[in-house]
Amino acid sequence: MEAEGEKQWSSLIVPSVLEIVKEKNFTTIPPRYVRLDQEKTEILNDSSLSSEIPVIDMTRLCSVSAMDSELKKLDFACQDWGFFQLVNHGIDSSFLEKLETEVQDFFNLPMKEKQKLWQRSGEFEGFGQVNIVSENQKLDWGDMFILTTEPIRSRKSHLFSKLPPPFRETLETYSSEVKSIAKILFAKMASVLEIKHEEMEDLFDDVWQSIKINYYPPCPQPDQVMGLTQHSDAAGLTILLQVNQVEGLQIKKDGKWVVVKPLRDALVVNVGEILEIITNGRYRSIEHRAVVNSEKERLSVAMFHSPGKETIIRPAKSLVDRQKQCLFKSMSTQEYFDAFFTQKLNGKSHLDLMRI
Numbered sequence: 524m525e526a527e528g529e530k531q532w533s534s535l536i537v538p539s540v541l542e543i544v545k546e547k548n549f550t551t552i553p554p555r556y557v558r559l560d561q562e563k564t565e566i567l568n569d570s571s572l573s574s575e576i577p578v579i580d581m582t583r584l585c586s587v588s589a590m591d592s593e594l595k596k597l598d599f600a601c602q603d604w605g606f607f608q609l610v611n612h613g614i615d616s617s618f619l620e621k622l623e624t625e626v627q628d629f630f631n632l633p634m635k636e637k638q639k640l641w642q643r644s645g646e647f648e649g650f651g652q653v654n655i656v657s658e659n660q661k662l663d664w665g666d667m668f669i670l671t672t673e674p675i676r677s678r679k680s681h682l683f684s685k686l687p688p689p690f691r692e693t694l695e696t697y698s699s700e701v702k703s704i705a706k707i708l709f710a711k712m713a714s715v716l717e718i719k720h721e722e723m724e725d726l727f728d729d730v731w732q733s734i735k736i737n738y739y740p741p742c743p744q745p746d747q748v749m750g751l752t753q754h755s756d757a758a759g760l761t762i763l764l765q766v767n768q769v770e771g772l773q774i775k776k777d778g779k780w781v782v783v784k785p786l787r788d789a790l791v792v793n794v795g796e797i798l799e800i801i802t803n804g805r806y807r808s809i810e811h812r813a814v815v816n817s818e819k820e821r822l823s824v825a826m827f828h829s830p831g832k833e834t835i836i837r838p839a840k841s842l843v844d845r846q847k848q849c850l851f852k853s854m855s856t857q858e859y860f861d862a863f864f865t866q867k868l869n870g871k872s873h874l875d876l877m878r879i
């Protein structure tokens with residue numbers, strides 16, 4: 524069942540990059556993908572900063588004895604990095620392998636099949652791109668598939684029912700496992716921040732969870748294109764799986780791009796803008812981007828967790844009282860995303876909308 528009266532976001536329909544790459548005589552990158560507008564900031568790909576990205580052990584986080592130190596690490600990671608890798612999260616590695624294979628198969632379905640799941644004009648979910656607001660806008664070197672997974676009443680039945688059944692089942696399991704992880708992380712954050720349930724955790728009770736699968740085909744001139752333009756996630760919390768161990772995710776730390784090296788079976792977790800608002804700026808949503816390479820395709824599965832669309836997001840009162848200032852306005856999740864999806868991706872520009 525689809526929720527009635529729910530406002531739809533939309534994005535202009537764009538070609539499939541995977542189809543461009545498959546064309547027999549493909550050698551030249553179409554001009555709309557050539558990005559001379561991207562920052563040429565220094566990229567750190569040595570093991571120095573990359574290996575400093577915090578790694579949080581979920582088992583330790585949840586065990587009483589080691590809780591304190593792991594909790595402090597979580598707090599530090601969210602304040603200083605806005606990103607961490609989560610290990611021992613409880614999702615079976617054989618299940619993750621199955622998900623990875625099915626995700627790859629899904630993008631490799633014949634175009635005739637994928638077309639049935641393509642975004643329709645004026646719609647937002649399905650195969651396609653998001654944040655495309657003008658015909659002149661430069662495009663990213665990648666295809667996406669987007670789907671709302673929670674709440675169940677908001678699922679688009681015309682898409683869900685057309686997913687290959689084994690893949691649908693795998694997605695449902697993954698969605699519920701990741702949702703439980705997000706819930707624990709919100710609770711741990713609230714406890715270390717010493718804020719009340721109703722100020723943070725409860726806002727995610729009617730969680731709006733969506734999945735975005737990113738497929739970045741190889742590109743003969745990877746320096747000319749961008750897999751995913753630099754941005755910060757509008758959501759509360761993102762949990763990302765770097766599917767086939769191919770590097771590409773970079774995060775901005777102290778003015779430099781730091782490579783997030785894929786760690787087997789780890790999930791990459793990052794603070795989104797809504798969490799930055801709720802924590803009154805204590806936790807930071809960090810700009811990140813995805814680059815591509817000339818040899819191998821890259822895939823990632825992002826799961827975004829935000830409060831329900833009608834929920835009002837605002838800085839937690841306990842933090843505002845302690846910090847003696849309120850940095851952001853209040854707004855519903857729906858209003859926040861209305862503004863987000865009518866812009867092209869542009870760093871953290873839309874968070875400024877909420878600043879007081």
Ligand SMILES: O=C(O)CCC(=O)C(=O)O
Binds near residue numbers: 822
């Ligand atoms: O592909 C990646 O590693 C990053 C994906 C991402 O940032 C997103 O989908 O918001």
Ligand SMILES: [Fe+2]
Binds near residue numbers: 754
């Ligand atoms: Fe992102």
